Amino acid sequence: MSRPFDPALTVFMLVKTSPEWLGFPVDRRFELLAEQFTPILKKHADHVVLRFFDVEFYSTRVTDIWMWDARDHHAYQLLVEDLRETPFWDRYFDIVEILTGIENAYAKNYGRAAINA
Template sequence: MMTISADDMMFDPALTIFMLVKTSPEWLGFSVDRRFALLREQFTPILEKHAANVRLRFFDVEFYATRVTDIWMWDARSHHGYELLVEDLRETAFWDRYFHIVEILTGVENAYARNYDRAVITV
């Protein structure tokens, strides 16, 4: 069971970014242990550096799609915070080498309701 910390509950993103990515043959050629080592060595430090402003959730979609294999969902407190994260990612092999960045979709959760001062529609 996943627990939610008080810090997670206080994180109020200004925008959410859906990064549609496809694993490269190079990435898939690594052993599972090597992949996790690379994530720990190169990806995790960037996440930690930007943790105050950006959060990441991974979604595997290769079971149901062919154009992309994964969706990286980023919640960001500001556009600038997200931009700084991307600048750091682009300096690594994770950006368009191990993973091909297929599409980036950015949105604001429930903007339709906030823009019209209305209640959010939910169940």
């Protein structure tokens, strides 16, 4: 999968669906995504990209992982500020944990090639 930019950081948001979200019919969930979530994604698309992983089949602590590739820290922070103004942040989804990483930083820091399979 090609990226529109080389991300400075990747953020893994571990989230859990709320009973309120699950109480909506599926069609309503997609309407809410289109009305409130998608405009934020579009607004930040030049600087932040989302990949969405369902994990409820294998985990009880979290149901989804939102993986954000961000051009820089400030772009990620602006995205979070917008998300926090919606019910998707700690109402429809509980934000369980946020893990931020730099891909292959160990190799970059030592001027080495990354180890990949």
